[in-house]
Amino acid sequence: MKIMLLAIWHYRHFILTSIRNDLRTRFARSKLGATWMIVQPLAQGAIYAVVLARVLGSKLPGINNQYAYVIYLLAGLVGWTLFSEVITRCLTIFVDNTSLLKKMVFPRICLPLIVAGSCLLNNLFLLAATLAIFALVGHFPAWMWLWLPILTVITLMFGLALGLILGVLNVFVRDVAQVMNVVLQLWFWLTPIVYFINILPGQFALVLRLNPMYAICSSYQQVLLWGHLPHLRTLGAIVAVSLVLLAAGMFLFRRASPDMVDVL
Amino acid sequence: MSGAVLQIENLGKAFREYRMEWQRMLSWFGARPNAASESWVLRGIDFQVDAGESVGIVGQNGAGKSTLLKLVTGTLRPTEGTVRVAGRIAAILELGMGFNPDLTGRDNARYTAGLMGMSPNQIDAIIPAVEEFAEVGEYFDQPLRTYSSGMQMRVAFSVVTAIRPEILIIDEALSVGDAYFSHKSMARIRRFREEGTTLLFVSHDPGAIQSLCDRAILLDRGRMLMDGEPSQVMDYYNALIAERENATVEIHALESGAAQTVSGTREAVVESIGLFNTAGEPVEFVNVGEPVELRVRAVAHGDIPRLVFGYMIKDRLGQPVFGTNTHYTRQVLAHVRSGQAVEYRIAFPMNFGPGSYSISTALCSTETHLVDNYEWRDLALVFTVANQNRDSFVGSAWVPPRIEINCAP
Numbered sequence: 235m236k237i238m239l240l241a242i243w244h245y246r247h248f249i250l251t252s253i254r255n256d257l258r259t260r261f262a263r264s265k266l267g268a269t270w271m272i273v274q275p276l277a278q279g280a281i282y283a284v285v286l287a288r289v290l291g292s293k294l295p296g297i298n299n300q301y302a303y304v305i306y307l308l309a310g311l312v313g314w315t316l317f318s319e320v321i322t323r324c325l326t327i328f329v330d331n332t333s334l335l336k337k338m339v340f341p342r343i344c345l346p347l348i349v350a351g352s353c354l355l356n357n358l359f360l361l362a363a364t365l366a367i368f369a370l371v372g373h374f375p376a377w378m379w380l381w382l383p384i385l386t387v388i389t390l391m392f393g394l395a396l397g398l399i400l401g402v403l404n405v406f407v408r409d410v411a412q413v414m415n416v417v418l419q420l421w422f423w424l425t426p427i428v429y430f431i432n433i434l435p436g437q438f439a440l441v442l443r444l445n446p447m448y449a450i451c452s453s454y455q456q457v458l459l460w461g462h463l464p465h466l467r468t469l470g471a472i473v474a475v476s477l478v479l480l481a482a483g484m485f486l487f488r489r490a491s492p493d494m495v496d497v498l
Numbered sequence: 499m500s501g502a503v504l505q506i507e508n509l510g511k512a513f514r515e516y517r518m519e520w521q522r523m524l525s526w527f528g529a530r531p532n533a534a535s536e537s538w539v540l541r542g543i544d545f546q547v548d549a550g551e552s553v554g555i556v557g558q559n560g561a562g563k564s565t566l567l568k569l570v571t572g573t574l575r576p577t578e579g580t581v582r583v584a585g586r587i588a589a590i591l592e593l594g595m596g597f598n599p600d601l602t603g604r605d606n607a608r609y610t611a612g613l614m615g616m617s618p619n620q621i622d623a624i625i626p627a628v629e630e631f632a633e634v635g636e637y638f639d640q641p642l643r644t645y646s647s648g649m650q651m652r653v654a655f656s657v658v659t660a661i662r663p664e665i666l667i668i669d670e671a672l673s674v675g676d677a678y679f680s681h682k683s684m685a686r687i688r689r690f691r692e693e694g695t696t697l698l699f700v701s702h703d704p705g706a707i708q709s710l711c712d713r714a715i716l717l718d719r720g721r722m723l724m725d726g727e728p729s730q731v732m733d734y735y736n737a738l739i740a741e742r743e744n745a746t747v748e749i750h751a752l753e754s755g756a757a758q759t760v761s762g763t764r765e766a767v768v769e770s771i772g773l774f775n776t777a778g779e780p781v782e783f784v785n786v787g788e789p790v791e792l793r794v795r796a797v798a799h800g801d802i803p804r805l806v807f808g809y810m811i812k813d814r815l816g817q818p819v820f821g822t823n824t825h826y827t828r829q830v831l832a833h834v835r836s837g838q839a840v841e842y843r844i845a846f847p848m849n850f851g852p853g854s855y856s857i858s859t860a861l862c863s864t865e866t867h868l869v870d871n872y873e874w875r876d877l878a879l880v881f882t883v884a885n886q887n888r889d890s891f892v893g894s895a896w897v898p899p900r901i902e903i904n905c906a907p
Contacts, residue, residue, distance in 0.1 A: 248612035255609060259600040334596030339572040339587075340613045406519045489526035492575035495568075496513055 238484075241341035249344055253351040271356045272363045275315045279308050282428050301371035302459070308364045309458035310427035310451040313385065316357040317393045317447060318418055323349045324397025325404050325411045332498045342491060346401065350394050357386065368458075376461035385457065385464065388473055389450050395479035402483070402490045406497060425451050446472045502546045502584070503664055503696050504570065509543040509579035511565055512536050539565050540720045543579070549664075552697035554707035554728055556735050557717035563700045566717065567591060567669050570698060585664025585696075588614070590655060599643035603634060603653050606642055610657045624660040631686075632656040633679075648679070655683050662690050667698045684710070708732060708816045729816035730759075733858075733876040737761035762873035765800040766834070766861040771879050784848045785886040786896050792844040792879075796861055802834040802872070807842050808860040813894055814853055825864060849896040852885045 242249070260271065283304045327345050328335065335342065361382065368374070404410040425447045426434070434442070442448045449472050453464035515535045516522045540562040547553055555563050568574040570581055571589040596613075597606045607628050611621045629638050632652040637645060645653075659666065666687065687710065691697055701707055707714055707728050714731035716724040718738065724731050737759045774791045775781045784790055796807065808823030824830055824842075831840065857879040863870035888896070 244615060245612070247618045248609075248615075251609065251612055255598065255601055255605060258605075259598060331596070334613075336568070336573055337589075337591045337596055338610075338613050339589075340615065403523075406522060486526070490523075493522065493526070495574055 235484075238341065238343055238488075242343060242347065245341055245344050248340075249347050249351065252344070252348045253355065256348065256352040257355060272360050275311050275360055276308075276363060276367075279304070279311050282307055286428065301373070304371065305368060305373050305459050306430075306455055307428065308367065309455045310425075312357070312361055312364055312458075313389055313451045313454040314422065314425065314427055314447065315360060316353060316386065316389050317450065318422070319356065320350065320353045320390060320393030321397045321400065321414065321418065323353065324394065324401040325414055327397075327401045328405045328494060328498070329408070329411075335495055335498060342494075343487070346394060346398050349397070350390055353393075354386070354390060361386075378457045378461045378463065381453070381457045381464055385450065385453055385469075388469060388476065391480065392446060392450070392472060392476040395476050395483050398483035399479065399486055402486050402494070405490070405494050421445075421447060424448075427451050446475060501549060502582075503549045504547040504584075504698070505580075505582040506543055506545050506570070507580050507582075509566075509569060509581060510538060510541040510577050511562075511569060511574060512538045512541075512577045538577075538720055540569070540717075543722055545715060545722070545725060547696055547698070549696055550691070550694045551713060552691055552699065552711045554711035554714040554731075555698065555700045555717060556702075556707060556714055556731065557723075558739065560719070561717040562720040563717055564591070564669055567667050567698065567700060570665075571667055583665065586661075587665045587667060588658045588661075588663035589667035589669075590658050591667070591669045597642050597650060597654070600641055602641055603632070603638040603645065603649075604629070607632075607653055607657045610654070611660070614658070616661075620661075624657075628653070628656045628660050631660075631682075652679055655679075659683075659686055659690070662693060662695055664694075665696045665698065666690060669700045732816060733759040737874055737876070759876045760873065762861070762871045764873060766796055766798045766802055766805060766872040768794055768859050768861065768873060768875055768878060769797050769839070770795045771857070771859065773879060773881050781881070783882050783884055786848065786850070786852065786883060786888045787898070788848050790846065790848050792842075792846070792857070794842040794844070794859060796840045796842070798834045798836055798838050798840070800836050802863070803832065804863045805831040805834045805840070805872075806860075806862050806864060807840075808862070809844070810858045810860075811850075812856050812858065814855070816856075819850060819855065819894055821858075823860070848883055850883045851892065851894045851896060852883050853894065854880065854882050856880045 286303070324346055327349055328342075331345060365375070400410055400414060424441065424445055426442070431442065431452075449465065449468040453469060456462040456464050513536075514522070514525075515537075516525075539560075543566065555566060557563050565574065567589070568591065569576055570583065571587055571591065572581075572583075573591070596610075598609065601609065604625065607625060608621050611624060611628075616624070632638065632649075632655075634645070634649050634652055637649060638653075642650065642653075668687070684706075687697065691710075697710065699707065699711060711728050714724075714726065714728040715722060716731050716735055716738075723738075724734055738761075771792070771794045772780050773782070773784070774793060775784075776789055776791075781790065792809065794807065794809070796805075798805070806823050806825045808821065808825075810821030811819045813819050834840065856877045858874070858876045859878045860874045861872040862874075863872075885891075888898075
């Protein structure tokens with residue numbers, strides 16, 4: 235463990251450079267470059283807003299802003315996008331870097347860290363764009379928004395922990411990535427991002443309580459829309475779960491490491 | 499600097515396949531499920547390399563050469579045995595180095611240097627030298643996808659060898675790319691070697707192995723077959739490729755102490771071989787440029803539908819200087835009967851530089867000795883070329899010049 239941390243420290247510049255390269259290659263060949271990373275979730279939000287705002291707009295209690303639904307939607311999407319991006323990219327991280335892993339010797343743990351860093355950066359851009367839209371529709375910063383960095387870290391940690399485990403497994407069983415793409419879609423709809431929790435029948439409450447992404451997304455919504463404190467006990471539970479998953483992921487990663495290049 | 503920089507003990511690598519992948523996963527946690535198949539690509543490898551030594555690794559495709567290099571480099575982990583390395587390793591394994599096609603050559607060079615663990619200061623320090631050595635001109639700031647494979651190779655080699663490593667590992671990489679750069683990179687490798695770098699080198703090019711290595715290791719189907727003098731190992735290796743069913747490979751110790759390798763089915767053999775001067779006297783020392791005749795007497799021990807005789811003159815290092823065969827000269831013999839003797843008289847001027855040379859002979863059915871190899875004989879004859887009455891010159895070829903000098907008034 236100590237060796238791994240030392241290696242990460244030694245390769246810190248490499249990790250930072252790689253994150254920058256990652257961003258730069260996105261700019262390299264498309265006209266809008268990295269803007270797509272923001273445009274995509276925003277467009278998704280816009281579509282839901284247009285389609286569903288009329289239906290759901292009136293059901294938000296205690297908010298006068300006519301754009302309340304848009305704010306609700308974007309708040310949840312900021313959290314969800316970070317999570318799903320980390321997972322999707324972690325899934326194929328080792329498979330995508332086959333030639334690198336086969337030819338160079340370097341601490342392999344750098345790869346998920348690079349993904350985490352680059353997703354974090356994307357998410358900051360998305361968050362900035364979201365907050366700009368909030369300002370446009372007359373929804374201004376509240377003190378509770380200071381919770382955002384903490385929420386971001388928790389989401390990142392949870393995504394990374396799950397992503398690391400799935401990424402390692404995907405090296406050996408490639409179906410994992412395929413299955414996860416479907417699971418992520420289902421997961422998205424099982425999380426109240428587009429809809430409100432109160433439209434669900436009671437028996438779904440348990441499913442939601444077991445869904446960590448519900449806690450995360452609803453925290454984003456609490457903080458950004460209502461300016462309320464997030465539900466601290468649930469968040470604490472998710473931090474604990476993430477830490478356990480992260481430890482399990484690291485353990486699995488270290489055990490699987492020698493076998494990994496063999497099957498790539 | 500002395501002592502072993504690389505110690506390999508009982509090294510083995512197996513690739514395991516499981517019926518179900520979860521069985522493999524169990525194996526990470528101490529369980530020992532039975533693997534459905536286990537293929538050992540390398541086993542029982544034992545050797546040690548001292549500082550400053552350069553070792554060539556030869557063997558046919560699938561012999562385990564690349565696996566061995568990857569184990570030494572550390573990208574693969576051994577299944578059994580140990581690899582102990584003292585010092586920094588730089589490795590060029592195949593092409594590409596995991597370059598990113600959308601980044602420029604410069605960024606890729608920085609990236610690779612970072613992968614090798616260099617700090618930003620070190621990277622800043624080496625990049626100008628990398629750019630200069632790679633000589634890709636303005637392409638250095640163009641995306642890598644616009645590069646030819648030769649240019650990628652140039653950048654890769656330049657980065658990896660920017661700082662002299664204790665151990666340099668090269669896998670075939672130098673065969674790609676243009677002659678100019680391959681000379682340039684060879685020069686750098688030689689310089690490293692003189693400065694004490696240990697070299698581990700895989701190549702199919704016997705010339706490169708013989709000129710660069712002071713030792714060669716022959717791998718065959720994952721086993722170490724031979725470890726010794728490069729020329730001896732290469733001869734054995736050539737014989738091995740030629741070996742067909744029923745053919746045998748023998749090594750005789752010659753009086754001179756050199757080892758002679760003979761292989762083939764022996765359906766035709768060279769009975770006698772000699773070098774003669776114009777007066778018809780056998781010679782061992784030949785003057786530069788002197789006309790000589792090589793006389794070879796071959797006998798068939800079976801009916802042979804098609805007989806080709808070939809010979810190769812090699813220099814002291816075992817590098818080919820000249821070779822041809824009767825297929826190339828359109829003098830193939832058809833239907834040679836068992837017991838029939840054939841005499842070949844080959845006249846040529848000894849246009850070689852001073853030094854010791856050897857002649858290998860081959861009797862086969864086509865222009866390569868890989869199809870029907872009747873007999874392949876290395877070191878069939880050894881002779882020496884001496885400069886008795888020519889103006890001094892250097893090199894292995896005698897190309898007498900006429901030099902005209904015009905001085906401006």
